[in-house]
Amino acid sequence: MKVLRVATVGNPNVGKSSLINAIAGSNLQVGNWPGTTVDRLSISFELAGVHVDWVDLPGTYSLAGAASEESITRRELLESPPDVIVNVVDAGNLERNLGLTLELSELGLPMVVVLNLVDEARAHGIEVDPRKLSDCMGVEVVATVASTGEGCDQVKQSLTRATPARLLVEYPDNLRAALAELGESSPWRGLTMLSEEVPGLPASERARQLRAQLELAQDPFLSIAEARLKMARHLTSDVESRVDQGVSRSEKIDRLLLHPWLGLPCFLLGMLGVFRFTYLFSAPWIEFLDVLKGVLGGWVASLNFPPLLQSFLVSGVIGGAGTVAAFSPVLFLLYLAMAFLEASGLLARTTFLFDQVMKWVGLPGRSLIPLLLGFGCNVPAVYSTRILPNLGDRLRVSLAIPFTACSARLTVFVLFTAVFFPKNAPYVVLGLYLLGLLLGLGTAILTRRYVPQDSDRTGIMELPPYRFPSWKATVRQAWLRTRSFLKDAAGPILGAVLLVWFLHQVPSGKPENSLYAGVSRALTVPLGPLGIHDWRLAGALMPGFIAKEVVVGTLGVSFLGEDVIQPCGLVDGAQQIAVGLGMALKNTLLAVPQMLGAPELPGDESPSGLSAAIARACDSAGALAYMVFLLLYTPCVATVAALRSEFGNRWALFSVFWQMGVAWLAGWLTFLAMNHA
Amino acid sequence: MLEQLLEALRPRPRSTQELRQLLNLSAGQIELALLQLRRGGYVDLALPNQGACQPGCGVCSLKSFCPSQQEPEPSWLVGQETWRLTDKALSRVAPPA
Numbered sequence: 001m002k003v004l005r006v007a008t009v010g011n012p013n014v015g016k017s018s019l020i021n022a023i024a025g026s027n028l029q030v031g032n033w034p035g036t037t038v039d040r041l042s043i044s045f046e047l048a049g050v051h052v053d054w055v056d057l058p059g060t061y062s063l064a065g066a067a068s069e070e071s072i073t074r075r076e077l078l079e080s081p082p083d084v085i086v087n088v089v090d091a092g093n094l095e096r097n098l099g100l101t102l103e104l105s106e107l108g109l110p111m112v113v114v115l116n117l118v119d120e121a122r123a124h125g126i127e128v129d130p131r132k133l134s135d136c137m138g139v140e141v142v143a144t145v146a147s148t149g150e151g152c153d154q155v156k157q158s159l160t161r162a163t164p165a166r167l168l169v170e171y172p173d174n175l176r177a178a179l180a181e182l183g184e185s186s187p188w189r190g191l192t193m194l195s196e197e198v199p200g201l202p203a204s205e206r207a208r209q210l211r212a213q214l215e216l217a218q219d220p221f222l223s224i225a226e227a228r229l230k231m232a233r234h235l236t237s238d239v240e241s242r243v244d245q246g247v248s249r250s251e252k253i254d255r256l257l258l259h260p261w262l263g264l265p266c267f268l269l270g271m272l273g274v275f276r277f278t279y280l281f282s283a284p285w286i287e288f289l290d291v292l293k294g295v296l297g298g299w300v301a302s303l304n305f306p307p308l309l310q311s312f313l314v315s316g317v318i319g320g321a322g323t324v325a326a327f328s329p330v331l332f333l334l335y336l337a338m339a340f341l342e343a344s345g346l347l348a349r350t351t352f353l354f355d356q357v358m359k360w361v362g363l364p365g366r367s368l369i370p371l372l373l374g375f376g377c378n379v380p381a382v383y384s385t386r387i388l389p390n391l392g393d394r395l396r397v398s399l400a401i402p403f404t405a406c407s408a409r410l411t412v413f414v415l416f417t418a419v420f421f422p423k424n425a426p427y428v429v430l431g432l433y434l435l436g437l438l439l440g441l442g443t444a445i446l447t448r449r450y451v452p453q454d455s456d457r458t459g460i461m462e463l464p465p466y467r468f469p470s471w472k473a474t475v476r477q478a479w480l481r482t483r484s485f486l487k488d489a490a491g492p493i494l495g496a497v498l499l500v501w502f503l504h505q506v507p508s509g510k511p512e513n514s515l516y517a518g519v520s521r522a523l524t525v526p527l528g529p530l531g532i533h534d535w536r537l538a539g540a541l542m543p544g545f546i547a548k549e550v551v552v553g554t555l556g557v558s559f560l561g562e563d564v565i566q567p568c569g570l571v572d573g574a575q576q577i578a579v580g581l582g583m584a585l586k587n588t589l590l591a592v593p594q595m596l597g598a599p600e601l602p603g604d605e606s607p608s609g610l611s612a613a614i615a616r617a618c619d620s621a622g623a624l625a626y627m628v629f630l631l632l633y634t635p636c637v638a639t640v641a642a643l644r645s646e647f648g649n650r651w652a653l654f655s656v657f658w659q660m661g662v663a664w665l666a667g668w669l670t671f672l673a674m675n676h677a
Numbered sequence: 678m679l680e681q682l683l684e685a686l687r688p689r690p691r692s693t694q695e696l697r698q699l700l701n702l703s704a705g706q707i708e709l710a711l712l713q714l715r716r717g718g719y720v721d722l723a724l725p726n727q728g729a730c731q732p733g734c735g736v737c738s739l740k741s742f743c744p745s746q747q748e749p750e751p752s753w754l755v756g757q758e759t760w761r762l763t764d765k766a767l768s769r770v771a772p773p774a
Contacts, residue, residue: 061712095705099712196717219769225713226679232709 003051006159007076009104010088011097012059012069015116017041018146019088020056023156047156055082061096063103063188064198068386075200077107078189084162085111086155091128091143092121092465094240098232105137105165106188112158113141119150120465125243132239138166147470169231172223178210195221250466254349263353270346271433274337275426278330279414280594284587285329286414290609291580293322298568308509316501319560321494324553327411328482334407336478338376343469343477347372361441362448364388367397371440374404375433376481378635382642392451395647399447399655400440402635402643403662405433408548412630415552419611420623428624436631439662496543497553504557511558530629530667531622531675537614541629547636559613621674625667632663678702682710683719683766690723690761711760719769723761 008016024045041056057076058069065071077085087104089097104111115130134141140158144151167187171179175194182204184190192198193207194214203211214220257266297314305313341347350372351358355365367388374381381401385394405413413432417425503516511517520539527538536558543550568576618626634656635643644652678700685691685699697707714720 062716065716093705093708095703096709096712099709219717221717222679222719225710225717229678229706229710229713233706236705 001049001051003053004047004084004159005053005055005080005082006084006086007055007057007082008086008088009057009073009077009100010059011061011090011093011100014059014088014090014097015146016059016088017056019086019114019116019144019152019155020054022146022149022152023047024052024054047159050160052159061100063100063107064192064196064201066199071199074198077109078201081107081109083110084159085109086114086159087111088114088116088146090121091115091118092124092126094126094128095232095236098235099228101137102169102228102231103188105139106167106169106186106191108164108186108188110162111139111165112155112162113137113139114146114151114155115141115143116146118143119145119148120467124248127241129239129241133235136166136235136238137168139163147467147473168235169227171227174214174217175220175223175227178214178220182207182210191224195219195224250345253466257346257349258352267350267353268430270341272426272430274334274341275430275433277337277595278333279426279429280591281588282329282333282414283418284584284591286326287587288580288584289326289329291576293318293326294609295568295573295576296322298566299570299573302567302569308505311505312498312501315504315557315560316498317494319556321497321553322556324411324493324497324549324556325486327414327552328486330410330414331407332478332482334410335376335481336474339474339477339481340469343467343474345466357441361444363393363397363444364390367393370397370401371404371437374401374406374440376407378402378404378406378639379642382639382646385646395451395651396444396447398643398646399651399658400444402639402655402659403436403440403443403632405436405631406548408551408636409630411549411552412555413627415555415611415614416623416627419615420620428627432627432631435628435666439632439666443658443662493547493549493553496546496550497557500543500550500554501557526664527629527667529671530625530664531618531671532626532629533622534617537617537626541633544630545634545637547638548630551630555614556610559610559617621671624674625671628670629663629667632659632666634660634663678706678710679714679719682707682714683762683769686720686760686762686766690759692759696760711758714766718763719766720760721763723759 008020010016020043024043042053043056044051044053046052055076057073060067060069060073062070063074063077076082085104085107087101089101101113113133115128115133118128121128128143130141130143140161142151142154142158144155146152171191175191178194179187179190182190182193184193189201190207192201193203194211197203211220214223257263259266297318300313300318301310338347347369351365351368354368358365358367367385370381370384370388373384378401381404382398385397385401388394388397410429413429414425417428421428500516504511504514506515508514516539517535520535520542523538523541524533524535527533527541532538536555539558540551540554543554614623634640640652640656643655681700682696685696691699693707693711696702696711697704700707702710711720
C-alpha cells in the first residue's frame, strides 16, 4: 500500500489539531490558546487506499530560531521531509500567517495551504479569496472550518495532488547572487545560512564569508525579513477584502473581562459559577450511584458467599473502587466546564488578566495556563509547561503545579464538604483551589533564586478570539477526559484498593487489628496536631501517594467495612434503583433554578453510608485541616515521575519534601484557626 | 518598514498598539514585523529581568534599562506586549542627529 507522509505546520492556535481530528477522526487535544500542541504528535490512518502518516507539529511563527517549537518543526521538515506539508493558516489573520507560509514555500516541498477559520474571518468582515491565493502561490488553497468539518473533504483530495509552491519573494540582487553561489538544496536553507546561525543547520565556511560580505551593506537578516514582509503585504492586499465593522464583539467583551478593576471579580465569579455548576448538577447523580453501589452490595450479600470472599467483594471491590466510580459525575461536569472555558477563549483571557500578577512573581502571563490545567490533572500540566521557552520558568511553574487541586482531590473535597460544610460547599472548595494556587505561586517566588535560567527569552502572548464552543465537541472532550480518568485510573485504583483491603485483613481478618491499622495509627501521631486522630483518615493518605484517586476508595474500604450490608433481592434492588434514578432526574431539574440563584429547598440532609461514618471520625476543624493537608501534601507518583523526567531527581525530591512540609504547616494553621474562630 | 520600526523604538519601549498607530500599520503587519525583528535579536519584550531590566522598579521595570530614564513610563496595557530594543539593535541603529 502506498504510504503518504503529511506534516501540519502553522502559527499557534490556527486549528491544526482540529483539522487532523476532523480528517482522521482522531482525538488530539485541541484548545483555544496558543501552545496546545507542545511536541511532535503523529497518527496513522487509511485514506482512499493510501496509508497516511500524519505528523502534527507545534505551532510556530518561523522555521528558524532556537525555541523548542521552531527546533521541532525544523528538524522534522529538514531531517525527514514529508511528502506533503499542510500549512494551516488563520483566514482572519492572513498577513501574519503568510510570514511562515513564505518560508515553507522556499523549502521546495509539495504543499497545500488550508485557509482555516473562514467563518470567524467572515464574522469580522474579512473575506479571503482562496482561488486568487492559489493562483499567486501555485499550490492548492482550501478554505475550511475544521471545527465543523467544512472543507475537510477537499483537503483530503488535495493531498495527492500537492505540488511545490512558486517562489514569490523578490530578494535584493546581492542576496540572490550569494544564494546562487552557495547552491544549497533549497532557497530556505541557503537564505538561513546567509543570515543567521540556527541550531541543527550549521552554516558552511563559504556561507559565513558571504554573510560577512553582505553585512557590509545591510544585515542580510533584515534584508530577507523586509523582502518577506513586503511579499506578505502584497499577497494580502491582492486576495483579502475587509469591511470595517467597528469595535468587534470580542473587544466589547474584553473591555469588561480584562478591565483592570472589574476583571478579577469577574474571574472569581466565573470560578464560583464553575464550582456551583459542578456541585449542584453532580450531587443528584452521586447519590444515585451511591444507591446503585448499595444495591450491588446487597445483591452480593444475598448470595451467601464465604465471609472472606463476601468482604472482598463488598468492602474491597464495591466499597473501594465503586466509591471512586461514584464520583465520576463530579469529574465529568468539571471537565465539561473546563472544556467550555478552554474552547470559548475565556481560559486564555485569565493569562492576560493575571499577566501583571505573574510578572510580579517573575513569570510570564502564559504560565497560568499550565497552572489552570493542573486543576484537571497535574501530570499533563507539568508536560504542558513546554509552552514556556525559559527552562527556569518551566521548572518554577512545574514546582507550583502539584499545589493546584487536581480532579482526583476534588472527590475527597466533595465528600467532606457535603458532610461538614453542606451550606457552603462551593465556597469552601473555591477557597481550597485558591489556597493551592497561592501557595504554588509562593513556591515559584521562593525558588526564583535557586533555579537555572537558560535564556532571557519569554514567549509572546496572544489573545485568541472568543468562540462559542460546539456543544458536541465540548461534551465529547469532557467525556473523553472522564473516560480516560476512569480507564487510566481503573487499574491502579483497583489494584491499590484491593491491596488496602488485603492489608486490612492481615493478620487477624479484623481491620481494626490489622498491620495497616497499626501503621495508620502511628501516622495519627504527626497528624494529631491537625485534628486527625482517626487511623482510617490518616491511613487513607498513604495510598494517596500512589494516586490521589485512591484516597476516596481507601476511605470506602476502611469505613464501610464496619457497616452491615443488608441483603436485598433482585426486585427490591431494581425498585431502589428505579426510585434513585427518578430522584436523580428530579433533583437535576431542581438544580437549574438553584444555579440561577434560587434558594435551596429544604430536604433530608442527614448523611448516610460513607458520609455518616466520616462524620463520626472528626469534627469540622479536623475535616478542613484534612482537606488542606490532602490538597498540599506530596504529589502522586505519576507527577513525581513527570517532574523527574523533565527536571531530574533533585527537583523531584525537593517537590516531595517541600510539599509535605508546607502541607503539615498549612493543615496545622487551619486547625488552629478553625478552633479559634 | 523594519528600519522605521526600530527607529520608533529607539527613544523608549512602546506597546504593540502604540507602534501600530505611530507607523499606521495593520495588526497583521505589525505582528509579523515584530516577530521577525525579535527572531533576529533586534527587539524583545520589556519585562522584569529581561535584558538590562531590573525587578526593583515595581510595575514598570524599565527605568534602569531605558536609554531615556527621565521619560514617562510606557503605557502598560492589559493584553498588550511592550517592546524594547536589544543591545544588538541599539548598536546598529544610528543615534539621533
